[in-house]
Amino acid sequence: MRGIQLSLNQTQRLRLQTALELLETLSSKASLNASVTVADTIPVNYEDGVLKGHGTTELDGEVVATVCGVVERVNKLVYVRALRARYKPEIGDIIVGRVIEVAPKRWRLEINFIQDAVLMLSSMTLPDGIQRRRTAVDELNMRSIFEENDVVCAEVRGFQHDGSLHLQARSQKYGKLERGQLLTIPPYLVKRRKQHFHHLEEYGVDLIIGCNGFIWVGEHVEAKDDMVVDDQVNKSEQHSSKSKSWTSLEEQEQAYTHAETRQNICRIANAVRVLSTLGFNVTLDVIMETVYLSSSSNVEIHEMLGAEFCVLVAESEAERRSSSAKRKG
Amino acid sequence: MEYVNPEGIREDGRRPLEMRHLHAEIGTVARADGSAVFEMGNTKVIAAVYGPREVQNRSQQLNDQALVRCEYSMPNFSTGDRMRKPKGDRRSTEISLVIRQTMEACILTHLMPRSQIDIFVQVLSADGGTRSACINAATLALADAGIPMRDLVTSCSAGYLNSTPLLDLSYFEDSAGGPDVTVGILPKLDKVTLLQMDARLPIDIFENVVQLATEGCKAVANYIHEVLLENTKQLEYRRGL
Numbered sequence: 001m002r003g004i005q006l007s008l009n010q011t012q013r014l015r016l017q018t019a020l021e022l023l024e025t026l027s028s029k030a031s032l033n034a035s036v037t038v039a040d041t042i043p044v045n046y047e048d049g050v051l052k053g054h055g056t057t058e059l060d061g062e063v064v065a066t067v068c069g070v071v072e073r074v075n076k077l078v079y080v081r082a083l084r085a086r087y088k089p090e091i092g093d094i095i096v097g098r099v100i101e102v103a104p105k106r107w108r109l110e111i112n113f114i115q116d117a118v119l120m121l122s123s124m125t126l127p128d129g130i131q132r133r134r135t136a137v138d139e140l141n142m143r144s145i146f147e148e149n150d151v152v153c154a155e156v157r158g159f160q161h162d163g164s165l166h167l168q169a170r171s172q173k174y175g176k177l178e179r180g181q182l183l184t185i186p187p188y189l190v191k192r193r194k195q196h197f198h199h200l201e202e203y204g205v206d207l208i209i210g211c212n213g214f215i216w217v218g219e220h221v222e223a224k225d226d227m228v229v230d231d232q233v234n235k236s237e238q239h240s241s242k243s244k245s246w247t248s249l250e251e252q253e254q255a256y257t258h259a260e261t262r263q264n265i266c267r268i269a270n271a272v273r274v275l276s277t278l279g280f281n282v283t284l285d286v287i288m289e290t291v292y293l294s295s296s297s298n299v300e301i302h303e304m305l306g307a308e309f310c311v312l313v314a315e316s317e318a319e320r321r322s323s324s325a326k327r328k329g
Numbered sequence: 330m331e332y333v334n335p336e337g338i339r340e341d342g343r344r345p346l347e348m349r350h351l352h353a354e355i356g357t358v359a360r361a362d363g364s365a366v367f368e369m370g371n372t373k374v375i376a377a378v379y380g381p382r383e384v385q386n387r388s389q390q391l392n393d394q395a396l397v398r399c400e401y402s403m404p405n406f407s408t409g410d411r412m413r414k415p416k417g418d419r420r421s422t423e424i425s426l427v428i429r430q431t432m433e434a435c436i437l438t439h440l441m442p443r444s445q446i447d448i449f450v451q452v453l454s455a456d457g458g459t460r461s462a463c464i465n466a467a468t469l470a471l472a473d474a475g476i477p478m479r480d481l482v483t484s485c486s487a488g489y490l491n492s493t494p495l496l497d498l499s500y501f502e503d504s505a506g507g508p509d510v511t512v513g514i515l516p517k518l519d520k521v522t523l524l525q526m527d528a529r530l531p532i533d534i535f536e537n538v539v540q541l542a543t544e545g546c547k548a549v550a551n552y553i554h555e556v557l558l559e560n561t562k563q564l565e566y567r568r569g570l
Contacts, residue, residue, distance in 0.1 A: 020567070027566035035565055037557040038472050039480040039517040055477060057437075064517070066437060066477040068561045083564045085475025086362065086381065114381035114444040163442060189568060279567040321569055 006307040019314040026321050034072075036065040042078060053079025087112045087187040087212035089165055093156040094196040096182065096210035097167075099146045105139055107146055109154070109167065111212045112187060117165040119146075119154055124169040151177045151216065153208055173197060179257050180206070180218020181269045185276035187213035191283065198284050203264035209282065217269045219257050263301060267291055270304035274313050289316065332490040332502055340501055341370075348485070348497045348545055353465075353556045355473050363474025367466035370499065371456035376466035378474040381444035389445075394438035396445040399429035401463060403452040409500075424460060431484075431513050431523045432467055437477040446476060457500040458486045460511050464523070465549055472557050481553055482522060484513035485545030487538045489530060494538045496545050510535070512542035516550035 008016060036042060042063045044050050052058060055067040056079060065071070069082040089095070089111075097109035097117060108116040121134050121142060146152055153175065157168040169175055190213055198207040199220055208216040271290035275282050293316055294301075299309050333339055343349070349370030358364035361377035368374075384390040401424045405411045432448060448470070450463045461484040468482050488498045490507045503509055508530045513523030521543075530538060 023569065024566045027569060035558060035561045037481075037554055037561060038478050039515075040554075057479070059518070066479065067475050068472050068557055069475075070561075070565055082475040083561060083568075084363065084473060110383075114383075114441050116383045188564075279564060281568050317569075 006310055008307045008311070012307050012311045016311045016314055019311070019318040022318040023314075023321065026318070026325055034070050035068075036071055036080060037068045038066060040065045042071055042080075044078060049076055051077040053077050055080030055082055083188045084186055085188070086114055089113060089117075089156045089159075089212070090192070091156050091158050093192065093211040094153065094208070095156060095167070095212045096151060096153050096177070096208055096214035096216050097212070098182070098214075099148055099150045099152055102142055102146070102148060105134070107142070107152075109152060111165075111210075112184070112214065113165055113212065115164060117156075117167050119152070119167040119169065123157060123166065124154075124174070125171065129172075146176060151182050153177055153210070153216065156211075177208070177216050177218055178221075179255075180216055180265055183215040183217065183269055183272050183276075185213045185215060185272065185282060187211070189213065189276060189279070189282045190215075191281065193283070195284075200264075200268070200288070203268065204261050205264050205268060207268065207284065207287070209284070215272055215282070217265050217272070219261050219265065266301045267294060267304070270294075270301060274304060274310055278310065278314055278317075280313075280317055286317070286320075289320065330505065332505060333493050333495070337493075339495065341499055345493050345495050346541065348548060349499070351549065351552045353469055353553065355469060355556065355560045361470075361474075363470045363472070363476070365466050365469035365473060366453075367462050367469060369458055369462050369465075369497065371454055372452075372458055372462045373454040374450060374452050374459065374462040374466040376448065376450045376463070376470040378446065378448050378467070378470040378476070380446040380474070381441040381476065382447075384443065384445045390443055393442055395436070395441040395443075397429055397433045397436060397438065397448070398445065399425045399432065399448040399450070399467075401425040401428060401450050401452075403455060403459070407452045407455045424463065427460065427523065427525070428463055428467055431464055431482055432471065434522045435468075435478045435480055435482045435515060436471065437479060440477055446471075455500065457498045457503040458511075460484065460525070461486050461497075461513075461549075464513055465553065469553060469556070473560070480515040480517045481550055481557075482513055482515060483546045483549040483553060484511060484523060485542050485549055486511045487542035487545060489534060489538050494534070494541050496541050508538070510538050510542055512539060512546055514543055514546045514550075516547055 042065055044063050052063055055065060055069060056063050057066050063078055065080045067080055067082040069080045072079055072081050095111050097111035099107050100110050101108040105121045107119045109119055111117045154167040154169040157166045159165055190209055190211055192211055196209050200207060204220045206218050206220045268291055271287050272282060290313055294304050303309060333345060352368040354366045356364060357366045358377040361379055363378040366375045381395055384396055389396055401421050448467050450467055452459050464482055464484040486498055486509060488495045488502060488507055488509045490502060490505055498509060508526060508528040511525045514521050
């Protein structure tokens with residue numbers, strides 16, 4: 001079994017098995033029959049006029065899968081949706097990435113794509129928020145915006161003609177992410193939604209579910225122009241050395257994350273980890289349910305990654321899906 | 330030396346046309362994009378695939394296809410005698426090359442230009458047929474990584490000892506010095522991608538032995554297909570909708 005290397009005892013193993021079997025029976029029969037592996041022939045009823053999409057190829061007039069996944073049919077188009085694969089970007093996706101290189105006029109980001117993504121200096125709002133040409137000075141100050149290993153949130157802008165992926169960050173909601181945890185899960189567990197930024201008010205935590213399977217859990221920051229404030233502070237800093245000590249104190253206060261918030265971050269992050277090891281779809285609802293489950297059953301944060309809680313989550317997920325199936329049916 | 334006794338039983342209790350027990354497991358390396366463990370009897374191989382990812386060495390970047398790299402290693406603990414072998418010796422370089430060429434033939438590299446795919450195979454326990462086991466493990470790992478492929482590549486070896494064609498040689502039979510034919514096929518396309526032989530064989534016997542190895546490959550292909558389908562179904566139903 002993928003990813004699950006827990007030391008389960010006899011009862012836990014049985015419980016997990018029953019929960020997973022229930023999930024298997026719940027999932028629609030049609031989708032299970034549509035699973036294919038590499039080199040499987042995909043049955044096509046109408047012989048000609050079939051459009052072969054991603055993950056398929058033609059062999060002796062038959063449509064053959066080239067990846068393992070689920071066959072999807074849209075009118076005449078037949079394609080295979082690969083499950084475990086790298087992220088496939090679509091324009092407008094919200095992604096979280098890590099800066100790996102500061103190059104001239106651009107940052108290179110690791111986003112679990114087949115290449116590194118490019119974030120141009122010109123396609124992001126500068127800290128001062130003014131629309132203007134980027135000068136050589138801006139280029140020299142690039143490291144003051146993002147450095148190597150910074151975690152950045154951005155949007156997919158499009159593909160260049162050479163196949164490289166360009167990103168943009170033209171809003172205050174994008175940019176550097178600080179004081180939190182970055183989690184990487186397989187991208188097929190994330191579904192594209194209208195909303196990928198979530199502010200969990202009761203925990204004071206921001207949750208960004210990147211389409212590329214990078215999930216950010218961090219302390220909530222107001223989407224205000226605090227960079228502008230910083231800028232002013234910096235200016236006043238230059239003016240008088242007296243204000244310097246005051247700034248550093250304030251900065252320290254700003255940089256401090258309360259223990260409670262830290263615990264909340266860890267709890268939510270562990271919930272995501274459990275869901276991804278079990279291979280369940282990761283959405284806000286499911287994450288929050290897992291968090292409630294952990295706090296209502298008094299599971300310590302570090303115990304959330306243990307065998308018992310894993311089984312609990314599987315059981316509650318099976319229950320949730322069966323109840324929603326009943327509501328539908 | 331008698332490798333097949335008069336009752337037609339081999340040293341490890343198999344019939345001449347019998348394979349060893351197969352076992353495969355997918356997703357054994359947590360951080361890899363795709364990984365698998367493949368066992369043929371006592372031979373056990375682990376494979377991990379990373380990529381397609383950004384090319385590490387820019388000068389090697391190919392603008393129309395992906396770069397496939399392969400590293401084979403056989404640690405000291407995998408064999409009976411713990412001889413210290415330097416890394417990058419001739420044998421492992423050769424097997425790396427063989428695996429790379431075999432896998433490159435089936436990966437649709439033109440779909441992933443300017444990227445690189447790394448395949449790492451390591452022999453955890455060697456008991457003959459490591460080459461075949463490595464190829465089978467690499468196929469599974471590539472399929473797990475969601476890398477588009479023309480077909481699965483499967484491999485199996487066969488030999489000829491005591492004037493009997495033998496399927497899937499063990500280390501004991503392999504070290505007898507007789508001919509050892511390793512065949513790799515694309516089962517769906519029914520094509521041969523790999524054919525290696527040590528020693529010599531008369532042409533009519535050679536055909537028999539290759540036929541036998543091909544049958545073995547097909548049996549492996551069936552097993553691999555089953556494992557992959559089961560894995561795909563499991564991922565799908567767990568994810569839900």
